[in-house]
Amino acid sequence: MPVRRGGAAAAFAPVALLAALPVLASVWRQGPCLERGWGGQEPFWRFCYSDLAVSVQTSGADRGVRAFFAGDVPLDHPPLTGAVVSLVAGLAPGSGALATQRWVLGLWALLAVAALVLMAWWVRTSPGHRDVDPLQVALAPVAALTLLLSPDLLGVVLATGGLWAWSRRHPVLAGALLGAGVMARTYPALLLVVVAMHAWRTGRERELVGVAGGALGVVAVVAGPLLLTSPSTVTRAWAASFENGAGLGSVWYLPTLDGNAWSPTTLTVLGVLGVALAVVLAGVLVLGAPRTPRLGAVALVVVAVVLVSGRSFPVQSSLWLVPLVALAGLRWRDHLVWALAEGIHFVAVWLYLAGLRDANRSLPPSWYALALLLRVAAVVYLASRAWQTATGPSVGDEDDPRGVPEPVPEVGAARI
Known part of the structure; x- marks a missing residue:
């Protein structure tokens, strides 16, 4: 066993080193804003806008995590994210808004x-x-675009x-992390719901008590x-989302482009239906498939x-899909089709925002x-490919209703 673990760690080492590349690309793209700041329209033209950096300044997050728990840091993030951002900003060694923003992005890049x-x-x-490829996480082009935009990571x-x-098979840990x-x-x-369905399909219902706990x-x-x-701090981000209109990237933003924005109530109903x-x-896929589908695909x-x-x-939400694309077992071809659409939308959204104050330069x-619909179509394509592969052959616990991995023949430390 020690040989196998050491061999696996050695084989994974190049993947770990390559994971720095998307982060370096993100930092390089932030270069103009790191030098001049994130104010005005210039960050849109230079594709370096970062909500993470801007929100640190506008919310006063540099006052630290104590101020956040006192309700004095109005970050529009869920509680844990707001606390972590406030903690990082409060540790900034320098003074001034720009110095704090640089510190936050620098430390976030390392994280x-x-x-x-x-x-x-x-x-x-x-x-x-x-049979999945961890490089689809370590070298994800979408990660390079989104890592420093927000604290979604x-x-x-x-x-x-x-x-x-x-x-x-660590249900309590799974529940704690989720x-x-x-x-x-x-x-x-949503992933808690997926786990519950998977437990029902594989006969692990009793473990859901640990997950819930x-x-x-x-x-x-x-x-x-x-x-x-500060009770309002707990619900601020979620309450604001119900009050806002359609946001950039959503198909429901198309009427806004035409000057006929839909009401928040209508959008809430559509979101609930979604x-x-x-x-x-998920129920059809997990409970109706002939074999237990991949958890990542569902x-x-x-x-x-x-x-x-x-x-x-928003652009940064695409980061949610990066590890799921890998866990779903999709191929690099599918991944790159999606990444291309994300890249096109990434350029288009900043040009569109930059031109809102200057019609002569507006996209x-x-x-x-068109860019928005292309991106949505690419995500739908990912979902369809995940559906197709969800019930495909796999090695390990998802083929075994009891969740016990199949033995793998070995010669020494090498798998055959």
């Missing part, structure tokens, strides 16, 4: 390298996913860890202190449906609409 390595390792070591890491822990993920980004709540315990630890000191559709599709279908049907689909709304 991003560790996060990509960790998620790639989880993909590599998930039972039933031995925190929720993505926790959600990925939760799926890994469930696949490794519960923390819900406190960092909302979408891991772990999730509720972490939610209580994170939200409890805030409910005592979540319901995602849950129904998760990809669910998250993709919610993203394309939601009231907002026409019709061109932005």
Whole structure:
């Protein structure tokens, strides 16, 4: 066993080193803003806008995590994300808004390298996913575009860890990580539903008690202190999402481009219907398939449906899909088709925003609409490919209803 583990670690080392490349690309793209700041329209033209950097300044996050728990840092993020951003900003050694922003992005870049390595390792070591490619996480083009745009990475890491822990038969840990993920980004709540369906299909219903206990315990630890000191901080991000109109990237933004924005109530109804559709599709896939489908593929279908049907689909939300694409077992061809569409939309959205104050330099709304639809179509394509591969042959626990990996013949430390 020690030889196998050492061999696996050695084989994974190049993947870990390559994970720095998307982060370096993100930092390079932030160069103009790191030099001049993130104010005005210039960051849009130079493709270096970062909500992470801007929100640190506008919310006063540099006052630290104590101020956040007191309700004095109005970050529009779920509680755990807001606390982490405030903690990082509060540790800034320099003074002044720009110095703090540079510190936050620099430290976040270092954390991003560790996060990509960790998620790639989880993909590599998930039972039933031995044919997946961890490089699809470590070298994801979409990660290079989105890592420093927002603090979404925190929720993505926790959600990925939760799926890994469930696949490794650690239900309490899975629940704790997914519960923390819900406190960092909302979408891991969908993964809890996927895990529950998978448990029912594989005869692991009793383990859901551990999942529920772990999730509720972490939610209580994170939200409890805030409910005592600043209840509005717990619900601020979610309440704001129900009050906002259609956001960039959403198909429901198309009427806004035409000057006929839909009401928040209508968008809420459409969003709820999208979540319901995602849950129904997951049920059909998990409970109706001839063999237990890949957990990552089901998760990809669910998250993709919610993203394309939601009231907002910002550029940074695509980071949610990166580890799921790998866990679903999709090929690089599918990954790159999606990445190309994301890249086109990435350029289009900043040109569109940059031109809102200067009609002579604006990207026409019709061109932005085309880029938006191309991106949505690419995500739908990912979901369809995940559906096709969900019931395909796999090695390990998903072919065995009891979740026991099949033995792998070995010669020494080499697998054959």
